[in-house]
Amino acid sequence: GDDEKFDGHRIVFTDDVDTTQPVSPQAIRFHRQDATETEDALTQWGGVRSQQPTRVSVGTFDYKQPSLTKRTGLDTLSDQGNLPDTEAYDYAGEYYYHGYERGERLTENRLEAHESLAKRFRGSGGARQLQAGRWFELTQHPLHDLGGEEERQFLLLGVTVHAENALPVSAQLQALPGSLQPQLDAARKAHGLEDEGD
Known part of the structure; x- marks a missing residue:
């Protein structure tokens, strides 16, 4: 469909959660996150209650x-x-x-x-497919696996992304255009300081 070709942001106002689409893939595990894991997961999950009228x-x-x-x-x-x-x-x-x-x-x-x-849920982890306005199914959680399918489906009202580079910066990186790194390297070499640690 057209959703696969859309490469931007879209906001949808709705009062009917039945019109929302799932994330892809739809199932997200409650599981540890590790470099050896092949699937994304949520590592923290919990409910937050606030008193509301009955x-x-x-x-x-x-x-x-x-x-x-x-x-x-x-x-x-x-x-x-x-x-x-x-x-x-x-x-x-x-x-x-x-x-x-x-x-x-x-x-x-x-x-x-x-x-x-009255009750909202908050979670965190490395699930990259999460998008506000879509829903997902939480699997392998001890509380939600006991109920039916609807007990495991959650609508995403907001997503906050925190990212950092997990790989060390290579010492072999080339200088960016306009960088003074070539001049600094030449000055070090001229003074006998070829290693950056000197």
């Missing part, structure tokens, strides 16, 4: 339809452990929705945003 309610008012249900509310699905139940209530202003079904859908959008923030 119920989201949205209110509105329409003076032309005073019998319209003026408040919709939904409970979260995620388990927040021993934390107390809390509610986020938002009066969205007049005419925010016209009909209960629309109000319930808008409330569900807000609820999903809170659920997404």
